[in-house]
Amino acid sequence: MAAHCESGSLTALLKHKGLEITEPMIFGLGSGLYFGYLSRTPNLNFPMFILRTKPGKLRKKIAKRTDIKFKIQRFRDQNNAELELDRLIGEGIPVACQVDFYYMDYIPQWERVHANIHFITVIGKEGDEYLLSDSYYPKIARIHKDNLRKARFAGGYLAPKGFMYYIESVPKKIDYEKLIPLSVKNTINNMIGVQPPFIGVRGIRTFAKKLLGWPKLTRDIDHLSHEVMKINVFLEDQGTGGGGFRFLYATFLRQASEILNNIELDDMSKKMMEIGDGWRNISYFAAKIGKNRDLGPEKLEELGQMINERADAEEAFYTELKTVVSNI
Amino acid sequence: MKEKDAYIDYEPQQLIMYVEKEDGTFGPIQTGSYITKNYLDDFWEKMMKLRNSLLEKLKRNEITPIYFYKLIHDFNNVELSRRTGIPVFRVKRHQNVKSFRKIKLSDLYKYAYAFDIPVSNLFQAIVVEDNENKAETDALNQPIIVKQKRTENPFVVITKIESNKK
Numbered sequence: 001m002a003a004h005c006e007s008g009s010l011t012a013l014l015k016h017k018g019l020e021i022t023e024p025m026i027f028g029l030g031s032g033l034y035f036g037y038l039s040r041t042p043n044l045n046f047p048m049f050i051l052r053t054k055p056g057k058l059r060k061k062i063a064k065r066t067d068i069k070f071k072i073q074r075f076r077d078q079n080n081a082e083l084e085l086d087r088l089i090g091e092g093i094p095v096a097c098q099v100d101f102y103y104m105d106y107i108p109q110w111e112r113v114h115a116n117i118h119f120i121t122v123i124g125k126e127g128d129e130y131l132l133s134d135s136y137y138p139k140i141a142r143i144h145k146d147n148l149r150k151a152r153f154a155g156g157y158l159a160p161k162g163f164m165y166y167i168e169s170v171p172k173k174i175d176y177e178k179l180i181p182l183s184v185k186n187t188i189n190n191m192i193g194v195q196p197p198f199i200g201v202r203g204i205r206t207f208a209k210k211l212l213g214w215p216k217l218t219r220d221i222d223h224l225s226h227e228v229m230k231i232n233v234f235l236e237d238q239g240t241g242g243g244g245f246r247f248l249y250a251t252f253l254r255q256a257s258e259i260l261n262n263i264e265l266d267d268m269s270k271k272m273m274e275i276g277d278g279w280r281n282i283s284y285f286a287a288k289i290g291k292n293r294d295l296g297p298e299k300l301e302e303l304g305q306m307i308n309e310r311a312d313a314e315e316a317f318y319t320e321l322k323t324v325v326s327n328i
Numbered sequence: 329m330k331e332k333d334a335y336i337d338y339e340p341q342q343l344i345m346y347v348e349k350e351d352g353t354f355g356p357i358q359t360g361s362y363i364t365k366n367y368l369d370d371f372w373e374k375m376m377k378l379r380n381s382l383l384e385k386l387k388r389n390e391i392t393p394i395y396f397y398k399l400i401h402d403f404n405n406v407e408l409s410r411r412t413g414i415p416v417f418r419v420k421r422h423q424n425v426k427s428f429r430k431i432k433l434s435d436l437y438k439y440a441y442a443f444d445i446p447v448s449n450l451f452q453a454i455v456v457e458d459n460e461n462k463a464e465t466d467a468l469n470q471p472i473i474v475k476q477k478r479t480e481n482p483f484v485v486i487t488k489i490e491s492n493k494k
Binding site for chain 1: 329334340341342343344345346347348353354355356358361362363364366367368370371372374377378401402403404406407410411412413442444
């Protein structure tokens with residue numbers, strides 16, 4: 001298992017190739033931490049917030065910043081996609097595939113939603129079933145080939161189009177001294193740099209403000225409750241490592257401080273852990289008021305206030321982190 | 329998050345959480361899902377209410393099966409259009425009760441594929457009385473299991489109703 005499907009599958013493939021690296025380090029070096037509030041897009045039924053960079057970006061940044069060579073493939077023809085996957089796993093090469101999470105039928109029914117941004121690692125095939133490793137499933141899972149085909153070729157937003165990749169080569173050494181400050185600066189820029197108002201810390205504040213308008217966007221109180229309780233799911237359950245990826249990033253900062261022997265980064269890791277605790281409180285609160293249908297303006301304002309406090313805490317954090325990282 | 333505060337005893341849905349461990353180090357633990365453990369019943373209740381209210385509308389011919397499944401799968405018109413390859417204006421038209429009568433079989437097939445159901449389910453609702461109190465709970469725990477097996481004919485499905493021996 002892993003905290004997050006994209007960083008988890010990437011870490012697993014790298015370890016298989018002989019590179020010892022942790023999931024938080026992959027997440028941090030790929031500048032995965034993010035915040036975005038998406039309210040107006042034809043792709044979404046309802047406003048949502050994102051806590052990590054766009055799917056695929058993590059891998060692209062890792063590829064650009066290190067000398068890890070990825071072999072990436074997309075397919076028009078479903079048969080070709082299956083044949084190529086079979087060939088690779090036949091040669092003992094584990095392959096990461098992008099899929100629609102809904103078709104992962106080994107996952108409990110309540111968890112499965114249509115999301116074309118899930119990554120699994122296919123490691124073998126027995127008869128008509130593929131064997132795979134999924135970050136959100138504690139054992140080796142099995143999936144029928146027809147289901148995997150549907151999942152790999154589901155249409156819709158961010159359609160996978162048979163996307164898969166494996167690792168061709170890894171470098172002997174990663175230059176952490178150079179890459180850690182670079183990746184941290186990138187994250188700081190994402191969060192407090194010049195960004196549109198729905199991105200970064202400004203995005204967190206937008207979320208707090210727009211949340212008050214959610215009742216107007218919902219069909220009824222049950223729908224509103226469902227959407228508010230999804231705040232908990234987005235922050236904790238959908239592969240974040242807890243606290244909306246903040247615990248994962250805190251662990252990255254801790255590991256970075258050990259590599260660079262930098263006590264200030266260690267202090268920042270503790271602060272990030274506390275920020276994550278604040279997000280976890282928000283997720284508990286959202287679940288509670290959603291369950292109780294206690295969703296009047298006062299409660300939503302209270303929730304918005306808690307989110308605004310996170311924005312203030314994160315703004316202060318990244319400002320301080322900027323100073324710390326500029327001294328490295 | 330301190331390690332001792334992070335553990336949730338819930339085996340059906342496990343996840344990885346990064347925590348501050350007893351010795352002060354940061355690292356992963358495997359734990360259960362807080363929201364599923366505490367609020368899964370509420371989720372099923374909401375889903376059941378939504379499904380039943382839509383089914384009533386469907387029975388009164390106020391909505392079309394396309395609209396029914398669109399809401400169940402939480403798609404919007406653009407997403408449904410992308411998943412079926414049917415233009416948005418026709419997706420909208422197919423949610424109109426009068427226009428639905430003129431729908432092509434080939435379009436129904438595309439919808440059924442996107443909704444991951446047999447085409448025949450666009451014209452029927454299979455309700456099992458014994459399951460009614462658990463109508464939307466985990467299929468594995470329902471007393472009666474309805475299995476639908478596809479055939480080589482894309483428009484024919486075999487529906488088997490079995491008691492759950494589990």
